[in-house]
Amino acid sequence: MGLLKMKLHWQILIALALAVVAGLLAGEDGGLFGVTFYAAFDFVGQLFLNALKMLIVPLIVSSIIVGIAGIGDSDNLGRLGGKTIGYYALTSTLAIVVGLFVVNTIQPGVVDGSAEAVFGLTADAAQLEEQFADKGADDIVGIFLRMIPTNIVAAASAGQMLGLIFFSLLYGFFMTRIANQYAEAQYNFWNGMFQIMMQITDLVMKFAPIGVFALVAKTVASTGLEAFIPLAKFFFTVVIALAIHFFITLPLLLRFLGRVKPMRHYQAVSPALLTAFSTASSSATLPITMECVEKNAGVSNKTTSFVLPLGATVNMDGTALYECVAVMFIAQAYGVDMSLGTQFTVVLLALLTSIGVAGIPAASLVAIAIILAAVGLPLEGIGLILAVDRVLDMMRTAVNVTSDSCGAVIIAKSEGEEGILEGEPKPA
Numbered sequence: 001m002g003l004l005k006m007k008l009h010w011q012i013l014i015a016l017a018l019a020v021v022a023g024l025l026a027g028e029d030g031g032l033f034g035v036t037f038y039a040a041f042d043f044v045g046q047l048f049l050n051a052l053k054m055l056i057v058p059l060i061v062s063s064i065i066v067g068i069a070g071i072g073d074s075d076n077l078g079r080l081g082g083k084t085i086g087y088y089a090l091t092s093t094l095a096i097v098v099g100l101f102v103v104n105t106i107q108p109g110v111v112d113g114s115a116e117a118v119f120g121l122t123a124d125a126a127q128l129e130e131q132f133a134d135k136g137a138d139d140i141v142g143i144f145l146r147m148i149p150t151n152i153v154a155a156a157s158a159g160q161m162l163g164l165i166f167f168s169l170l171y172g173f174f175m176t177r178i179a180n181q182y183a184e185a186q187y188n189f190w191n192g193m194f195q196i197m198m199q200i201t202d203l204v205m206k207f208a209p210i211g212v213f214a215l216v217a218k219t220v221a222s223t224g225l226e227a228f229i230p231l232a233k234f235f236f237t238v239v240i241a242l243a244i245h246f247f248i249t250l251p252l253l254l255r256f257l258g259r260v261k262p263m264r265h266y267q268a269v270s271p272a273l274l275t276a277f278s279t280a281s282s283s284a285t286l287p288i289t290m291e292c293v294e295k296n297a298g299v300s301n302k303t304t305s306f307v308l309p310l311g312a313t314v315n316m317d318g319t320a321l322y323e324c325v326a327v328m329f330i331a332q333a334y335g336v337d338m339s340l341g342t343q344f345t346v347v348l349l350a351l352l353t354s355i356g357v358a359g360i361p362a363a364s365l366v367a368i369a370i371i372l373a374a375v376g377l378p379l380e381g382i383g384l385i386l387a388v389d390r391v392l393d394m395m396r397t398a399v400n401v402t403s404d405s406c407g408a409v410i411i412a413k414s415e416g417e418e419g420i421l422e423g424e425p426k427p428a
Contacts, residue, residue: 023220048211068172108233109332311404318396330381
C-alpha cells in the first residue's frame with residue numbers, strides 16, 4: 001500500500017528499474033507454463049498503448065471546443081484576446097523550431113544497426129522508408145487539404161486528426177455565436193465530456209508504471225541495454241532544447257517585448273515553477289501561478305484572470321517542443337529520413353495538438369500518438385520514450401508555466417499597466 005501512495009514519478013522510476021532487471025533476467029525465451037515473459041510484457045504494454053489511443057478523439061475534441069468557447073464567450077476577446085493568442089502562437093512556434101533544430105543537430109535516434117536489433121521495434125524500416133520517399137515540399141499542400149475533411153467521423157476513425165482539430169476550433173468558436181439557451185447546453189455538454197476525459201486519463205495514468213514496466217522490460221528482453229544509450233541522448237536532447245527556450249528565448253521576449261528584467265520575473269514566479277515541476281500539471285499549478293503573477297509580479301487581476309487560464313489550456317511551449325523532438329527521435333530510430341514536407345507536418349501538428357493537450361501529467365503521449373499516426377509511423381515507437389517521459393514531463397510543464405507567466409507580464413505591459421515587477425501597487 002505504501003508503494004501506491006508514492007508520487008507517480010517515483011512509481012514510474014521504480015517500475016523502470018524493475019523493468020531493466022526483469023528484462024535482463026527473462027530474455028526472449030524465459031517463461032512459465034508455456035507462456036514467455038516477453039509475450040506477457042508485449043500484451044500488457046499493448047493494453048496500455050491501446051488505452052492511450054482510446055483517449056485521443058474525445059480528449060482532443062472536448063479540450064479544444066471548451067477552450068475556444070471560453071475565449072469566444074469573453075468580453076475581452078477583441079484586443080486582449082488577439083494579443084494573447086498571438087503571443088501563445090509565437091512562443092509555441094519558437095519552441096518547436098528550437099526542438100527541431102536541436103534534434104536534427106544531435107540526431108539521438110541515429111544508431112548503428114537496425115531498429116529491431118537496437119530498439120526492439122518490429123516495423124519494417126524499408127517499408128517505412130518507401131512510404132516517406134514520395135513526400136517532399138509539395139506534400140505541404142496536402143496538409144492544408146487534410147485540414148478540411150469530407151467526413152469528420154471518417155477522419156476521426158482513420159486517425160486524420162488535423163481535420164478534426166480544425167473542425168473543433170470552428171465548432172468552439174461558433175458555439176458562442178448561437179442563442180444563449182443552445183450555447184449553454186452545448187458548452188455544458190462538451191465541458192462535461194472534457195471533465196470525464198480528464199478523469200479517464202487520470203485512471204489510465206495510474207497504470208502508467210505497469211505500462212512502463214512492460215514496455216521497457218520487453219525492449220530490454222530483446223535488445224539488452226543497447227537501447228539505453230540513444231535513449232540517454234534523447235533525454236539530453238530534450239533537456240538542451242528546453243533549456244534554450246527557458247534561458248534564452250523567453251528571457252529575450254521579456255526583455256524586448258515586455259521591457260522587464262528576466263531574472264526579476266523568474267524570482268517572482270519561482271513558487272509556481274517549483275510547483276509545476278513537482279506536479280507536472282499546468283492546470284494544478286494555475287492558482288499558484290495567478291497568485292505569483294498578481295502579488296509578486298504586479299500584474300492586474302483583469303489580465304491574469306484572462307491570460308493565465310487560457311494559457312493553461314492552449315499554451316504548451318515545452319509540450320510542443322517535446323512532441324516534435326519525440327516524433328523526430330522515433331523516426332530516426334526507424335531509420336526514416338524525414339523530408340522538409342514531413343517535418344513541416346510534424347511542426348504544424350505539434351503546434352495544433354499542443355493546444356488540445358489537457359494540462360495533466362503525460363497527456364502529451366496522446367498528442368504524440370496523433371502525430372505518429374498522421375505521418376505514418378507505428379505507435380509502438382512511444383514505448384521508446386516512456387522510460388524517461390515522466391522526468392521530462394516535469395521539466396516541460398515548468399517551461400509551459402514559465403511561458404504563461406511571461407505572457408501575462410508582456411501583455412500587461414502592452415496594455416499600459418504600471419508597476420510590473422517593480423514592487424509597486426498593481427492597477428485596479
